[in-house]
Amino acid sequence: MFAPRKNVQRLSSDVLRRRVGHAARQCTRSFSSAPGIEQRLVGQVAVITGGASGIGAATARMFTRHGARVVIADIQPSLGEKLLKELGPQAEYVECDVRKEEDIEKAISKAYELENRLDVVHSNAGIIGCVGPIDEVRIDEYDATIAVDLRAAVIAVKHAVRFMKPQKRGSIVITGSVASVRGGMGPHGYTVAKAGLLGLVNSCAAELGQHNIRINMISPELVSTPLAAFALAALAEGGSQSVTVDDIDRIVKQNSMLPDRLLTHLDIANAALFLASDMGGYISGHNLVVDGGKTAAHVLQAGGNHWSTKYMPMVAENGKRGL
Ligand SMILES: NC(=O)c1ccc[n+]([C@@H]2O[C@H](COP(=O)([O-])OP(=O)(O)OC[C@H]3O[C@@H](n4cnc5c(N)ncnc54)[C@H](O)[C@@H]3O)[C@@H](O)[C@H]2O)c1
Numbered sequence: 001m002f003a004p005r006k007n008v009q010r011l012s013s014d015v016l017r018r019r020v021g022h023a024a025r026q027c028t029r030s031f032s033s034a035p036g037i038e039q040r041l042v043g044q045v046a047v048i049t050g051g052a053s054g055i056g057a058a059t060a061r062m063f064t065r066h067g068a069r070v071v072i073a074d075i076q077p078s079l080g081e082k083l084l085k086e087l088g089p090q091a092e093y094v095e096c097d098v099r100k101e102e103d104i105e106k107a108i109s110k111a112y113e114l115e116n117r118l119d120v121v122h123s124n125a126g127i128i129g130c131v132g133p134i135d136e137v138r139i140d141e142y143d144a145t146i147a148v149d150l151r152a153a154v155i156a157v158k159h160a161v162r163f164m165k166p167q168k169r170g171s172i173v174i175t176g177s178v179a180s181v182r183g184g185m186g187p188h189g190y191t192v193a194k195a196g197l198l199g200l201v202n203s204c205a206a207e208l209g210q211h212n213i214r215i216n217m218i219s220p221e222l223v224s225t226p227l228a229a230f231a232l233a234a235l236a237e238g239g240s241q242s243v244t245v246d247d248i249d250r251i252v253k254q255n256s257m258l259p260d261r262l263l264t265h266l267d268i269a270n271a272a273l274f275l276a277s278d279m280g281g282y283i284s285g286h287n288l289v290v291d292g293g294k295t296a297a298h299v300l301q302a303g304g305n306h307w308s309t310k311y312m313p314m315v316a317e318n319g320k321r322g323l
Pocket of ligand 1: 049050051052053054055056073074075076096097098099124125126127148175176177178219220221222223224225226227228
């Protein structure tokens with residue numbers, strides 16, 4: 001899909017995380033110092049699965065900046081602890097493998113016990129999972145993909161609602177993907193899972209509104225994270241090439257409908273904040289696609305839609321141009 005380049009920074013998880021953390025810190029710093037910005041989650045409690053890295057970590061930063069206490073539920077304790085040092089006493093880390101119902105239940109219970117309330121559950125943990133043509137899919141790998149990318153969200157919603165129903169309030173946000181609405185944006189298992197999440201959101205929105213619980217999804221395009229690096233490496237010649245930060249940024253820009261700007265973690269964290277908080281208070285059952293408009297179009301070359309590059313008079317009924 002793309003050629004590796006020499007003398008560029010190799011993408012390791014650490015490099016990515018530093019980059020991600022730096023970008024998110026810069027953004028949150030400028031947000032927090034801006035006068036007159038209202039904190040949107042003051043006194044609230046949130047859980048974020050997969051909150052130790054990438055999009056989840058950016059959302060944890062955003063939520064704590066907006067006054068929430070956040071439980072980061074993940075399987076990467078060293079990253080989790082590092083994030084806790086940055087976020088201070090507003091954040092907690094819980095070891096939670098989202099493939100296990102009891103772990104998710106424990107993380108959500110722990111969050112509730114902080115303040116006897118549960119305001120936001122962000123089901124975000126994800127993996128790329130099985131890769132390859134459909135006639136070669138290994139069903140054990142497919143099942144393992146679905147366990148993290150779809151089944152875990154069902155479990156998270158189940159336990160979130162157990163706490164949210166009695167308090168008659170709550171917001172659930174699920175990280176989907178552009179793969180939830182289009183084929184070819186990810187491998188088969190991942191795409192099936194992300195499309196399934198859309199079904200989960202629609203189905204639960206129909207039930208949960210009466211309990212004043214909203215449920216929505218965010219569907220990002222490619223953002224620089226370890227998961228994205230893994231995805232691109234898998235795509236590149238069957239995984240034989242390494243992927244660099246520059247590669248990710250270049251691919252994103254080449255394929256973007258907003259080529260002057262890179263999609264960042266902050267864009268996704270902003271979307272999560274909007275849906276989680278009262279800013280999105282009348283929104284439920286929605287899939288907020290954060291892709292610069294890419295999935296809205298059929299084919300677009302960088303630089304714009306060829307139908308709108310040049311004015312041409314309308315064709316009249318007699319076949320001639322002009323009215
Ligand atoms: N990065 C992108 O380009 C992109 C695009 C669309 C959607 N997404 C989605 O965003 C979400 C977050 O991914 P990211 O890009 O930030 O990647 P990431 O690798 O930085 O974060 C994923 C997190 O999920 C955690 N996780 C994985 N398996 C887990 C398990 N069994 N139990 C608990 N935690 C587990 C990881 O430890 C990690 O912290 C995923 O659902 C992914 O599908 C990412």
